Amino acid sequence: MWRRNRFLSSGVLAVGFWLLLADVASAYVGPGAGFAVGTTVVVFFVAFLSAVFSLIFWPFRWAIRAIRGRRAFARARIKRCVILGLDGLEPSLVEKYMAAGELPNLSRLAKRGCYRKLGTTAPPLSPVAWSTFLTGCNPGKHRIFDFLTRDKRTYMPSLSSVQIRGPRRVLKLGKYRIPLGAADVRLLRRGEPFWKTLGDHGIFSNVIRVPITFPPEPLHGVLLSAMCVPDLRGSQGTFSHYTTRGEGVVDDGSPYGGTIGGERTTVAVEKGVVRSELVGPEGGVREGAGVLKCPFEVTLNGDGGRVKVCGETYELTVGEYTPWVRVRFRAGLGVTVHGICQFLLIGTEPEFDLYVTPIQIDPDKPALPISHPPVFSSYLSKKNGLYATLGLAEDTWGLNAHVLDDEAFLHQCNEADAERERMFFDALEKVRRGMVACVFDGPDRIQHMFWRYIDENHPARDLYQGRLCTDAIGQMYRRMDDLVGRTMKECDDDDTVLMVISDHGFSPFRRGIDLNAWLEKNGYLVLKDGVRGDRYLRGVDWSKTRAFCLGLAGLWLNVKGREAEGIVDPSEAGDLRDEICGKLTGLVDEEKGEPAISRAFNTRRIYSGPYTDDAPDIVVGYHRGYRVSWEAAIGQTTDNVFHDNTRAWSGDHCIDPKLVPGVMFCNRQIETDQPRLMDIGATVLEMFGVGVPKRMDGRAMRVADAGVGDSTETAEQKVA
Amino acid sequence: METLGKILVWLGNAVAWCWSLIGHAADSVWGFISAVIGPVASPLLGWLDPVVTILADSYYTMFDAFSPVVGLIVTSGVVGVAMLIVFRCTSNQAGIAKAKDAIKAELLAIKLYKDDLRVMFGAQGRLFVATLRLQGFMIVPMLVMLLPMLLLLAQMGTRYQQRPLRLGERTLLRVVGDDDDAGISGEGFDVEVGPIAGDGDLVWRVRATEVGAHTIHIKIGDDSLNKSLVVGKVGQPVSVKRPGVKWTSRLLHPRERPIVNDAAVKAIMIEYPELDSWVCGTDWWFLTFFVVSMVTALILKPVFRVKF
Known part of the structure; x- marks a missing residue:
């Protein structure tokens, strides 16, 4: 209440001053305030006009859509479908925790609607499985069979879902090579996502971080790409480790020190200051420029310090990440590549250790398209702050290589999920009619990296040191349950179908x-x-x-x-x-x-x-x-x-x-004993009254109408 | 179409009504503020105006050899930079960045979710709130900069709004007062006509006869008053009015001491010719100042890392 009053009074005061000062010519009080006051007035005016025009033209747009045959929702049984993807949620653990009463929301969802194991793909890999989910086709039709494929000519591995090349045309001016156009980014996945079919029928979709959606394809709606979005170096995530340790001290058993996952840079502390460079993308405008670099400077101060990069200074505390830091790589001739990263000061004594996340595409100024429409990524960053854009945002290599400890890695997972939550709930607020699909990667990454704590026989169980997170998996399941609970609140109406799915389960390795x-x-x-x-x-x-x-x-x-x-x-x-x-x-x-x-x-x-x-x-x-x-x-x-x-x-x-089947929860009864991931798309289309295209291998499951057949069987009984 | 026309007319009327309401509100607020500020502002200006005038005269001596345009543009640029720095130091930069992000987010939301009227109007509402927040963040820097800027603009106005009389040029001297028993004397000008009594005014027509800064001695009733008269080249400051005690008038005419409250004369004015350059002259100089200072600030904004 107090905050509201304070807000109101400051608002009234602001209006009062604006009115007062705008009345006299000498109200111009300098470029800063003057410009800001002027622009906000203009912004408000433009927004008001846009609202008026939208209101006026909305009936015409509706009529045009109707004439074109895109009579959205004409035959729909629902108004909204929400698909919450929890990558890798394992049925046996879900059932175990549900039986122990630790997942009350998932239990409630199962009781209200249904819980099933969800058939996955062969192989049960996220890129394959999610491609099947979104196309409704077997891999023979969408062409994604693995993260990697092989080059038939060279036998070298390459990403299976995307091909990124430099701009097709380059203007050569002496020693300069000026790119004419953007990088050539090609999606190698085939098949059409079911939200494209929805869009063809006028149904809006909001798709957030569903794997294998990079580069983003046009749709009637908005989409933020996920898996396979590269970092600025073009890799799937290369972290940097700046350390005073000698070259020879590389933890055994890790690929670190080679070319996979991370890069070590030896630095020296001189009078409490460390100077080094962030490594960016290849190729300045000048021929043979090599990789672009961005200098930074760390000033140590007891247990912490400050890092200065691109003119901004950020506090460093041992064991704590900085917020997302914007960095710029100048390619020459006014060309700048924008990125974001986080710094983590691991230690200052006796050795200096600084970890820097892979430098990711700045969503506000993306070097490559990561959303449709392109401004959507910017919208999300303006609305919710900067966020990880890398396809595999959680740095599993950093933990594998003993550079990060459990807690530092878990922090990344939790933060990435928190960023995703903000996007997801914003989507739920915005889309009252249409489809919302959002995938959370945290469950997958956390189970990949912390399974050793729930497997007493695992060879890596006692090999890692530092701040350990022995209950990370249990915490993650409870966190996901809480997310489901909050999602259910947002979907608590008869016109919304909520599905909580995972693309596969998990197993010890x-x-x-x-x-x-x-x-x-x-x-x-x-x-x-x-x-x-x-x-x-x-x-x-x-x-x-x-x-x-x-x-x-x-x-x-x-x-x-x-x-x-x-x-x-x-x-x-x-x-x-x-x-x-x-x-x-x-x-x-x-x-x-x-x-x-x-x-x-x-x-x-x-x-x-x-x-x-x-x-x-x-x-x-x-x-x-x-x-x-x-x-x-x-x-x-x-x-x-x-x-x-x-x-x-x-x-x-x-x-x-x-x-390793996945899981499927739904707030409605589904009369199918063996649902498959492949069937989800067809089911969504059917619920919206859109015919299932023949190309799809998936079959529409029979989803009961709202309020039909609410189960009296408890979730625990179902599990049993 | 008829319905559409009615809607447009209704909207137009609504906007006009809002505008009129805002105008009235502004008038009321201005009146109130003026009454509150006056007792403080008058003595403050009495102390500040002579100091600022000396400083301004000293500063402008470096432009004596140039056209007034040079002084105007350089001053505008310098002020742009100075205000940029002041703005950075006195404003909540983080809050401004956040508010601007919110504004951009809502504008983008309007674009992205244009098919959903509910979302669009929700975004409009949040946009309005974010705009108000941004305005709120301007209060402190505006308050800090308000007085220096007003003093500065008043000084600039004395140089760029009008020009001094040329040799042989005629103009009118107007004295606001009720007493008909009046006369003027002094060097550097001839009195051609006057005094002619008007509606509470006495008017003389004078002709400049000598280059320089002169003083017109005015005898009216029992009061003796002076008024400056400048004859010579463009660029010298001129005082159009020797103001009364009203603080707003003193603010705009800082070069001469105000007339005391109990005098028969309330104000003395000389009609100097307006500067006829497209850069200087009535209102043009202000526009030039606005544009140059703004452009300078925009260009140097990244250098000084200022958000506005």
């Missing part, structure tokens, strides 16, 4: 399987003499290799006419797939005496669609506790097939899809 080593031992892969352990398949003798592993999902055959140095005759490829599948299925980890692979899939049998030939030839369904090894995923071949996983990344889901 104790042992990695080096499929390249297995292929080598079984005669399918041959290494060049004396070359072992090289990344990206560099040591492979292609003239003798019939199959290889790259990425998380599976194996490729080295097919003649398809791969650059292929040797497998296409006519024999089918038999070879079946042969390898047969050998992999039921593979046992003899050291542990446990089944390691549940089954292997010949993708030509499980996928259908025009892009099936782009899929890995075999997708491997690992048993619980197993996954492809870190080495094999990046094309290395080691001596052993099985390796202990000693990284913080201790949980995973890239296993047999039957073992």
Whole structure:
């Protein structure tokens, strides 16, 4: 009340002064105040006019839409559909916590409507699963089979969902190269999102951070891209570690110090001051300029200090992140690339350690398009403050590499979710008719990195030090439950359908399987003499290799006419797939005496669609506790097939899809026993009275009308 | 179409009514403020005006060799920078940034959610609130800058609003007072006609005969008063009016001491010719000052890291 009164009185005072001063010519009191007063008056006037015109023209726009056949909601059973995606929520944990009464809101939602396990994709990877969710198609139609794919000509890995190149046209002026146009960013995912179909029928969608939506595609509504949005360096997230530690002190077992995940810079403290540079994107306007850099300076002061970057100063406290800091990289000729990052002072004594998050695209001045329409990302930053834009915003590599401790990593997860919450609830407020879809990544990242605390047998359980977060997963489930509770309040009407879904579940990742080593031992892969352990398949003798592993999902055959140095005759490829599948299925980890692979899939049998030939030839369904090894995923071949996983990344889901279904809660009854992620899009279309396109593989589930069949069965009973 | 026309007429009437209401409110507020401020402002100006006049005269000596335009533009630029710094020091920059973000967010919301009237009008409401907040953040810097700016503008007005008389040029001297027994004398001018009594005024027509700063001695009733008269080149300050005791009048005419309250004469005015340059002269100088100071501030805003 007091705040309101204070606000009102200051408002009245402001108006009074404006009126007073505007009456005399000498009211001009300098450029600052004068300009501000002038512009706000203009802003208000323009906004008022726009409102008047919108009101006047709204009937015409409505009529035009009706004439064009976009009679939105004409056959809809609902006014609004809200899809809350909780990436990686694991059914067994949900059921356990629900049974213990720790998730009251999800229990209430299940009681009011329904709770089901949700069938995921093969492989159960987020890019694959969410692509299937949004297109309603199997991977053979949307062409996303893994995070990575291989270049058929070079065997090098590349992102499967997006291709980013420099501008197509460049003006050469002496030593300068002036780009004519924006970077060439291409979405490699195929298929049409179901919200595009909704938009074709005049139904508005607000899509926030659903994976594999970069670059953003046009739709009737707004969209903020997620997974695969790069950082300013073009990577999927490269953190920086500035330290006085010597070059040799690199924590064992991590890829850090190499090229994956992070970059170490050795610095010196001189009279309490550290000077270094942030590393930005490649390529200034000047030819051969190399990477762009932005200098910064840290002044130490006891347990903390200050960092000065781009003319602004921010306080540093050991163990605490700065707010998002805007940084600029000057490319020359007035071209500036804008980014944002956070600083974390890890320690000052005896060694100086400063962590800087990957430098991300500034949503206010995006170097690449990250939203549709482009101003949407700016709107969100103006409305809610700066936010992480990187596809994988939580720096799992930082924790893997022992640069971050548990708490510092968890902070990133919680903050990213908090930023997302603000966007999500703003969307709920704005969209009263239409579709809202928002995905929270926190559950996935936290389970990836903290599973070791709920798995007593995990090899990495006691390997990490610092501020530990042993109950991070439990806290995360309770936090998500609270989010669901608040969402339910916003959806507490008969015209809104709320679905809470996860794209897959989770499983421990104790042992990695080096499929390249297995292929080598079984005669399918041959290494060049004396070359072992090289990344990206560099040591492979292609003239003798019939199959290889790259990425998380599976194996490729080295097919003649398809791969650059292929040797497998296409006519024999089918038999070879079946042969390898047969050998992999039921593979046992003899050291542990446990089944390691549940089954292997010949993708030509499980996928259908025009892009099936782009899929890995075999997708491997690992048993619980197993996954492809870190080495094999990046094309290395080691001596052993099985390796202990000693990284913080201790949980995973890239296993047999039957073992890691997702979850689906809905505030209405759904009469389908085995719903699939693929069916969500078709179901939403059906509820809005829009015909399900034939291209979709998903089927519309039967969703009861509001108030029909409210369950009297308790959530605990359902779980039982 | 008829309905649309009616709506437009209604809206037009509503806007006119609001505008008129605002005008009346402004008048009332101004009257009230003037009554409150007067007793304080008058003695304050009596102390400040001579000091500021000396400072201004000293400052402008460096432009003696140039056209008045040079002094105007340089002064405007310097004031732009000075006010920028003052604004930065006296304003809540974080609050301004937040309010501006809120304004931009709501403007974007209007664009993004234009199909939903409820959202749009909600955004309008929040936009209005954010605008008021931004205005609120202007109060402190405006209060700080108000007095110096008014003093400065008054000094500039004496140089750029009108020009001195040329040799041989004629003008009118007007004395506001009730006593018909009046006469003027002095050097540097001839009295051609007068006094002619008007509606509470006495008017003389005088002709400049000598270049320089002269004094007109006015005898009216029992009172003897002086008024400055400037004859010469453009750029010298002129005092159009020797003001009475009303503080607003003293504020605008700072170069001469005000006439005491109990004198028969309330004010003395000389009709100096207006400057005829498109940069200087009546109101143009103010526009020039406004534009130059604003542009300077806008250009240097990033350098001084000021948000407004």
